[in-house]
Amino acid sequence: MGMMRVENRFRTAYIACSDVSYVEQANRKIVVHTAFGEYWEYCSMESMLMRLDISMHRCHHSLAVNMDAIVSVSKQSVELFDGNTLSMCHEAMWRTKKAWKNHIMNK
Numbered sequence: 001m002g003m004m005r006v007e008n009r010f011r012t013a014y015i016a017c018s019d020v021s022y023v024e025q026a027n028r029k030i031v032v033h034t035a036f037g038e039y040w041e042y043c044s045m046e047s048m049l050m051r052l053d054i055s056m057h058r059c060h061h062s063l064a065v066n067m068d069a070i071v072s073v074s075k076q077s078v079e080l081f082d083g084n085t086l087s088m089c090h091e092a093m094w095r096t097k098k099a100w101k102n103h104i105m106n107k
Helices: 046-051 092-103
Strands: 004-006 011-018 020-027 029-034 037-042 056-060 063-066 072-075 077-082 086-089
Touching: 004 037, 020 046, 029 046, 046 056, 056 092, 063 077, 072 092, 077 092
Parallel strands: none
Antiparallel strands: 004 011, 020 029, 020 063, 029 037, 056 063, 072 077, 077 086
């Protein structure tokens, strides 16, 4: 299990990559969501995703989800192991559902 450092001027945290459920971009910040809380850092989405050593799927430019964190996918939302539900547009939902099915089949 890999660890990742998330650092801003207020806090430095080391989190297990497997604890990450999803990552979102909020203005210039990247917010990393885990079952234990949220951590943020000023960086690009690309650089954050490169640091994660888990199966992340980029749903659209400001959202990426851990494929192993998905519990179920419906027409309108994705339910994650930590209880979060992510809603997205139809096209992003379709791509995410397809990627999740491929991920499950290739495990």
